[in-house]
Amino acid sequence: MKKFWENPANAIIAPQGAQVPDSLQIGNVCIAPATILAPMAGVTDTVFRRFIRNASFVRSAQDVMEVPEDAGQVSLTSRMQEQTSVCMERGPSAVFKNKDEISGCGLLMTEFTSADGLFRTRESKRKRYLTFYEDEHPISAQLFGSDPYTLAESAKIVEDAGFDLVDLNLGCPAKRVVKCNGGSGLLKDLPVIGTIFEAVRSAVKIPFTVKFRLGWDDENIVCVPLAKMAEDCGLNGVALHARTREQGYSGNARWEWIAAVKDAVKIPVVGNGDIRTPEDAIAMVAATGCDGVMIGRTAASNPWIFRQIRQHAETGRYDQPNEADRYQMIRTYFKMLVDETMHGSPGKMKQFVAWFTHGIPGGNALRRACYDAHTGPAILDSVERFFEELLSGHVPPQSTPVAEAELDLLPACD
Ligand SMILES: Cc1cc2nc3c(=O)[nH]c(=O)nc-3n(C[C@H](O)[C@H](O)[C@H](O)COP(=O)(O)O)c2cc1C
Numbered sequence: 001m002k003k004f005w006e007n008p009a010n011a012i013i014a015p016q017g018a019q020v021p022d023s024l025q026i027g028n029v030c031i032a033p034a035t036i037l038a039p040m041a042g043v044t045d046t047v048f049r050r051f052i053r054n055a056s057f058v059r060s061a062q063d064v065m066e067v068p069e070d071a072g073q074v075s076l077t078s079r080m081q082e083q084t085s086v087c088m089e090r091g092p093s094a095v096f097k098n099k100d101e102i103s104g105c106g107l108l109m110t111e112f113t114s115a116d117g118l119f120r121t122r123e124s125k126r127k128r129y130l131t132f133y134e135d136e137h138p139i140s141a142q143l144f145g146s147d148p149y150t151l152a153e154s155a156k157i158v159e160d161a162g163f164d165l166v167d168l169n170l171g172c173p174a175k176r177v178v179k180c181n182g183g184s185g186l187l188k189d190l191p192v193i194g195t196i197f198e199a200v201r202s203a204v205k206i207p208f209t210v211k212f213r214l215g216w217d218d219e220n221i222v223c224v225p226l227a228k229m230a231e232d233c234g235l236n237g238v239a240l241h242a243r244t245r246e247q248g249y250s251g252n253a254r255w256e257w258i259a260a261v262k263d264a265v266k267i268p269v270v271g272n273g274d275i276r277t278p279e280d281a282i283a284m285v286a287a288t289g290c291d292g293v294m295i296g297r298t299a300a301s302n303p304w305i306f307r308q309i310r311q312h313a314e315t316g317r318y319d320q321p322n323e324a325d326r327y328q329m330i331r332t333y334f335k336m337l338v339d340e341t342m343h344g345s346p347g348k349m350k351q352f353v354a355w356f357t358h359g360i361p362g363g364n365a366l367r368r369a370c371y372d373a374h375t376g377p378a379i380l381d382s383v384e385r386f387f388e389e390l391l392s393g394h395v396p397p398q399s400t401p402v403a404e405a406e407l408d409l410l411p412a413c414d
Pocket of ligand 1: 038039040041042043111112142169171172211241272273274275294295296297298
């Protein structure tokens with residue numbers, strides 16, 4: 001069955017003139033453009049984050065030359081230079097290697113990390129949780145937990161590790177997290193959230209933000225008072241995934257609540273939920289007035305999304321990847337995984353194949369081959385054989401479908 005966004009009748013038309021903002025200032029960190037890779041447990045590790053950053057770069061003069069100058073639009077080069085200087089003026093945290101190399105993804109976020117786990121782990125072992133590379137700046141580390149002291153101490157660890165921001169997770173619907181009052185479990189207890197906000201705020205100097213859902217269920221929607229409390233406690237920004245905990249991932253994200261939060265506070269508000277195309281991103285900004293957009297699942301099925309949003313902002317159009325682009329993309333990511341971990345995280349590779357190959361002719365054959373392979377290099381090999389055949393004009397025959405359940409596609413957390 002088609003998902004609703006695969007039906008062209010439901011395609012969102014971007015309102016004329018609206019655009020995703022060029023930049024967003026959170027505390028002393030300049031996020032340019034105002035697009036954020038959402039935290040995703042089991043997905044947004046350092047390899048995936050760097051992969052997305054690189055997939056998003058507008059790199060060379062070549063790229064600039066390809067931009068049509070019709071319709072009197074400002075050239076990509078001059079817009080990029082403008083943005084570079086905006087960031088340079090606003091703060092030292094924005095890292096650009098040179099004027100022609102700017103990423104379409106303004107901020108990376110880690111997977112959620114247990115504050116308890118971090119606090120209890122010996123210093124020498126913490127790297128496991130907090131590994132990131134220089135080219136990931138600006139980067140935010142997300143924590144979950146329910147104890148104000150532990151969260152504050154963990155936030156200090158995050159700050160000392162060199163992260164640019166620290167974020168608190170108040171959205172995770174997973175039972176094992178909620179059971180200990182973490183994630184969305186806290187949405188039932190605003191006073192405890194207030195205590196956590198104060199404890200973490202006074203523990204660190206780096207910008208402190210919170211990502212939350214609307215509330216526990218429709219009878220208990222708390223996003224507006226929660227955002228106000230965040231502002232009162234000195235948090236530097238909020239991000240709202242516009243669903244309740246009870247909703248899980250069902251139905252549509254209710255963007256009207258992002259607008260309500262934006263109306264209620266002066267600190268930056270980032271909108272999240274159901275952005276699948278540049279048009280969606282623009283529509284969210286137009287409908288809610290949010291200061292930036294955060295993208296999760298689409299980044300895994302279409303890693304070019306940030307680049308496309310940027311391209312759309314600059315030129316009013318954007319490129320669609322062809323099969324050869326897809327091949328390069330998946331091979332690059334899998335090689336990075338194999339290089340990083342020796343065995344190449346087979347589980348992660350299978351999950352990514354499932355997301356990434358929807359809509360590719362014969363994609364089911366690739367999903368089946370990857371599912372049956374046992375090591376990272378074997379999966380990479382299947383990918384190479386599949387695409388070589390596809391690109392030489394042979395559509396691989398259909399094979400037994402891999403059920404989504406087999407690939408464990410459900411998010412571990414939120
Ligand atoms: C596999 C997966 C893992 C996730 N893990 C986290 C997480 O660790 N922390 C968090 O705040 N949200 C997490 N989320 C939720 C996303 O950050 C995001 O809020 C949600 O997917 C809605 O945005 P989207 O429609 O752009 O995907 C996760 C989502 C997915 C699909």
